[in-house]
Amino acid sequence: MSKRYSALALGILLLGGVALTGCETTTTAASTSTVTAVRNLEDVTIIKSPNDDRQYGALLLPNGLQVVLVSDPSLENSAASLAVGVGSAHNPKDQLGLAHYLEHMLFLGTEKFPEPDGFMKYTQANGGSTNAFTAYDKTNYLFQINAGKFDDALDRFSDYFKKPTFDPHYSDKERNAVNNEWSLQKAQDPWNLYALQGYTANPANPSSKFNIGNLDTLKDKPGSVLNDEMRKFYDAYYSANIMKLTLVGKQSLPELKALAQKHFSSIPNKNIPLPDVAEAGLTKAEWGKSIHYKPIKDLKSLYVDFPVKSNKAEWRLKPNEFIHNLLTSEEPGTLGEQLRNQGLVKTLTAYFDSEAYGPDGILRVQADLTDAGLQKQDEIIAAIFAYVDLIKAKGLDQNYYRELQAMRSKDFANAPKPDPLQQAIALTMAQFDLPVENLLNSEYVYDRYDAKAIKQVLSQLEENRARVWYVNPNEKVDTPIAFFDGKYAIRDITAEEYKRWNSLKANYKFNLPPLNDLFTDKQAPIVENTYLKPHQVISQAGVEAYLVHPEFYREDKGQLSLQINVDFAKSSPRQAVLASLLNDVFAKQNLTLIDRAARASLGVDLQLTVTNSQGIFITGYTTKHELLLTQLLKNFAALPITDQWFAEAKDSLEKNLLNAKKNHVFRQLFADLGRVTTKNGYNEDEQLAALASITKADLLAYQDAVKKNALLRLFAVGNYTEAQVKHFAETAAQILPGKRLPEARAINSFIIPAAGKVTEFKEDVELADSAVLQTWFGSKKSDDEQAQLAVLNALFGNAFFMQLRTHEQLGYVVTSFEYPVDDVPGFVMLVQSSNTDLPGIKARMDKFRKDYLATLKSTDEKEIEQAKQALIANVLEKPTDFYAEASRYTKEFWQGKYAFDARDRNLAALQKVTKADLIRIYENLLLNEKSGKALLQLRGTNFKTKPFAPIK
Secondary structure (H helix, E strand, C coil), X not given: CCCCCCHHHHHHHHXXXXXXXXXXXXXXXXXXXXXXXXXXXXXXXXXXXXXXXXXXXXXXXXXXXXXXXXXXXXXXXXEEEXXXXXCHHHCCCCCCCHHHHHHHHHCCCECCCCCCCHHHHHHHHCCCEEEEEECCCCXXXXXXXXXXXXXXXXXHHHHCCCCECCCHHHHHHHHHHHHHHHHHHCCCHHHHHHHHHHHCCCCCCHXXXXXXXXXXXXXXXXXXXXXXXXXXXXXXXXXXXXXXXXXEECCCHHHHHHHHHHHHCCCCCCCCCCCCCCCCCCCHHHCCEEEEEECCCCCCEEEEEEEEECCHHHCCCCHHHHHHHHHCCCCCCCHHHHHHHCCCEEEEEEEEECCCCCCEEEEEEEEEXXXXXXXXXXXHHHHHHHHHHHHHHHCCCHHHHHHHHHHHHHHHHCCCCCCHHHHHHHHHHHCCCCCHHHCCCHHHCCCCCCHHHHHHXXXXXXXXXXXXXXXXXXXXXXXXXXXXXXXXXXXXXXHHHHHHHHHHHCCCCCCCCCCCCCCCCCCCCCCCCCCCCCEEEEEECCEEEEEECCCCCCCCCEEEEEEEECCCCCCCHHHHHHHHHHHHHHHHHCHHHHHHHHHCCEEEEEEECCXXXXXXXXXXXXXXXXXXXXHHHHHHHCCCCCHHHHHHHHHHHHHHHHHHCCCCHHHHHHHHHHHHCECCXXXXXXXXXXXXXXXXXXXXXXXXXXXXXXXXXXXXXXXXXXXXXHHHHHHHHHHCCCCCCHHHCCCCCECCCCCCCEEEEEEECCCCCEEEEEEEECCCCCHHHHHHHHHHHHHHHHHHHHXXXXXXXCCCEEEEEEXXXXXXXXXXXXXXXXXXXXXXXXXXXXXXXXXHHHHHHHCCHHHHHHHHHHHHHHHHCCCCCHHHHHCCCHHHHHCCCCCCCHHHHHHHHHHHCCHHHHHHHHHHHHCCCCCEEEEEEEECHHHCCCCCXXXX
C-alpha cells in the first residue's frame, strides 16, 4: 500500500534538519468504552516475521491515544515517534503553511522544560537526535536517544503535547526558518513539480494550495493574527484521540507500557473526529490535460498520469502491486524494454500514489527520454496506452499473483529488523490505516487473487482520463508556478491528439513478462560462522578474495562485492569520464537482469567504486549469486558498445554534470569537499571539457585497457563457505584473467592541507543562496584525536545550530561534524544562508568558534562523560540486521587496510577522552592559525555584487 508523505516532509527528512514545534491542552476522563478498548487492544497479537526476535505489544491509553510498543534488549538506542492526524491539507486559507509553522513552534520550550533548545541539546548530548515533519494529513514528531535516557527524554518529549510555551519571542525566528526552508527548495525541480501537481488539480482540494509557508503567507493579516490562528489550530486538532505513538527500546514490554502510561496518558483528549479530505483531487474537469513544464535542470521526461481512486482498504488483495509488476517489467518485449531498444527512452518507471490528493491519486508512468524520444513523444504516449490495453486484455493471469505471493511470503519469513527510529516512524504512520495486528506484515500479505479488484483499478486507466506531462527545456510556458521559480502551461488534450495516439498504437506489439526464473523458494543451507573477521581466501596474480561471516545474523543472505581494479581510472579527467561512460553502458546492457533480480529480492548494483574502478555488487538470498556473478562478468568481458548506447551514455553524463551545478548549495559544497581532499578529484567543468571530445573509439580502447590487466578484488560477507568464495574468485579470474599482484591494487589517495596551509575553493552558483564550509585538519593520523572531535561535536554541534540557525536565523542549513580523511582528524563547520553574504557568514562562524572556547571550558565534566558514553554505546550497539552487520569492514577492505581493526581502535580511543583533551584539541586545531585548513565558498545569485570572504 502506498504511503504518501509531502515533498515538504521528504525534504525535511532528506536534510536531516531539526524542525521543532509545541502545544497545550487539558485532561479529560476516560469513558467505559475506552477501558474496554484498552483490554481488547492489549490482547491483539502483532504478526511478525519468524526472523524477528523483537517483542511487540499495543495498548490504548485512557485518553484515546493508541500506542505500539517494541522491545529489543540488544538495542543501545531507543526511539519514539508521535503523529497527530492533521497536516498541511488542513491549513486555514488565510495562513498557508500554518501546520508547518506550528510544527516548528511546538518544540520551543514547555512550562516544565522552558529552554527553547533544551530537547535538541539533551538528545544530541546523549547520542541521539530529534526531528519532525509535516505531511499532507499528518504531522510526525520523533527522536532517538541512548537507551538509558529514554525515560527522561520521554518526559521532555511528551510535555510538548501538554504544556508548550509557544514563546512569542521565537515567532519571527521560526517564520524565518520556514521561509529559509522554502527558499532552499523553490528552485528545485521536484518541489516545483510537486506543487504543480496540486496547482493543476481540483481547486477545492487542499493540494491546490501552497503548503510550505513563507514570510508572505505566515504573518498577521486583517482578521487573522498568525499566532492566534496557530493556537486555534493547535486547540482544534492536537488531541490524544487522533494521535498515534510508537516506542522502540531495550526495555521490556511491561516497562515500555509503564513509560507510555506515565508520560502520555495526560495528553488531553478533545474527542474530535479524525479530519479527512473529502474533495476529489482530479475531477472530470481536470482529466484530459496536457501540462508543460520547463525544468530548471536539464531534464527530458514524459509522464502519463492516470487518475485513480484510493483503494487503501484493499491492502490485503494488492491490485495496485499486481498491475505495477506488469507495467514496469524490463523483460524482452515489454513496454520499457522495447522503448529502450528503440532508443526512445533511457529508463521507464511507474508508481501508484493513490492517496496523492487524499481520497484519490494517480498511477504515473514516467519516461526519461533520449534526444530521439524527445522528438517522438507521441509514439511513447501511444506505446504506454497500448501496453495498458494489453494488460487489460491478457494480464489477468493468476500465475502472476501466485508468484508475487510466493516471493513476498519468502521475504516476510526473512524480513530484517528495521533501524529503531525508522521503525518507530513507520509504525506510527501505519497505525492510521492498518489493523494493529498487521502493522508489520501488511506489505507482504497477498490474501487471494481477486480479478474484480484488479479490473476495478484497470478500468480507471483510460486514455480520456489521462494527464500528460511534458518536462523538457524546449517547452513553451507562460505561467509562473506560485511561490516557486518554475513556469508551466496547461491546455486540453485535443481530439486530434487522441486520434493520432490511437493510430500509433497499432505500431506496437508487446509481450507480457514470463515468470521469474531467478526466484526460488529453496533456502541455501546456513553455513558455520567460522570467520568473524575478514579471512583471506585467495591471493594470487589477478585476483584476491576475502570472506567474513556474520556474528549475529546467520541467515541465507549474502553481500558479494567485486571490483575490477585498475590503476588509471582517475589519472585524468578524460579517464574519469571514460570510466563513467563504460559503467553506464554496462548498466544498460544488464537492465533486464537487474530488474529480474530485484523482483526476486536479489540486489544487483553496477557502479564505480572509490578508485573509479568498475564495481559489481550482489545482495540477497545466496542461491543465485554464483549465476548472477558469472553472467555479469561474462557480459562485461563481451560488452558490446553500440552507437546508441554510447550516445545515450554521453548524453546522460553531460546532463548529470550540468545538473550537479544546480543541486542544493550545501550538497555542492559536500561534493567539493570530497573532491579537494581526494587526489585526482575533478570538477564538473573539467569533466565536461574532457567529455566533449570523447568518441566511441576512445571508449572501446578504454574498455580494452580495463580488461587487459585488471586485478579482481572480491569481498564476500554472509552465507558462503570458503570453498564457494574461492570458486567465485577462480571463476571470475578465468573470465577476466590478469597478471597484477594484489599488492599492486589501486586505492584512493588523499590530499590534506599541510600545517599553515589553506586549500581554497570559491565559485559562483546558479542558485540564490550562498554557503561557506570551513575545515581544519590535524598534522598526522590519530585515533585519539578523531575520537576527541566526535565527542566535541556532540556538544558543539547543537550549540552552533541553535545560535546561528534558531536564534540568529543566519541560515536554514547550519551544521558541523567530524571529518577524518585517511585517519587524519578533521572538523567541518558549514552554513548556507539566503540573507547574509559570504564575508558575513564567515565572520559569524569565526566569532562563534572563538567564543565557544569559554563555553567548552565551563562545561561540566559529567556532561562530557555523558556524551562520550553515548557515542560508545552507539558503536557497541548490535547491528539491527544482516546488512548493517555486513557493512562493518567494507570501507577498510576498499582502502586495503587489512588489519580490520578500525572499530576496536575507535572504541579504545573514545574510552580515553577527557575534558582536558577536548580543550587541548579545540585550541590546537580549531583556534590555531597554523592548522591545515580548507575554505570552500559558493556565491549565490542574490549576492553576485558582494565579495567572497577573505581567508583570514
